Amino acid sequence: MNQPDRDFPDESRTIRPHAGESIEDTRNWPGLILIGVGLALLGITLTAAGYGFGGWAVIGGVACVACLLAGTALVVAEHRRVKAQK
Template sequence: MADTRDPTDHFRTTHPHAGESFIDIYCWPGLLSIALGMISLVGSVASAAYQRHEWVLTTAIVGAFAIAGGIAWLVVEHHRVLRIERLWLAEHPAVLDEHPAPQ
């Protein structure tokens, strides 16, 4: 399994956040929530197509909240990764001299 304590790739790439969603398993609930929200929105459209109007609003609201919650989860998780990266860079100042931060 991936090392989730520090999901940033410091040594093998100049783009340390490339593939972050695959390395950091703590973002998976956010991705799953977005996927379930999309399924719920598809269910809302299907219930409208089959004229089951009592389910249209319910599934649309559930889908919207699931997508919003998933996006919020991903944002919070990315901020956690950035905080871990700042701590790592504070402990390894020589890396900053070799690879300056992009502007």
């Protein structure tokens, strides 16, 4: 029978020794901040579209997509860098 405390840390499913370590790694912060800004821009874009400001909705939509893509790319790149070190 497999005891959970024997398999700690679970190297087969994670590359980090403990939960939350990706947030502690300061190299992830720019990507996480960009994702947060992208989510805020999504709300701003939906509000602008709801009030009928089409031009601002387009600008916000483009900025939202750019922030989300750049943030995701940075987080994935850092994940691959850490995984390559192991």
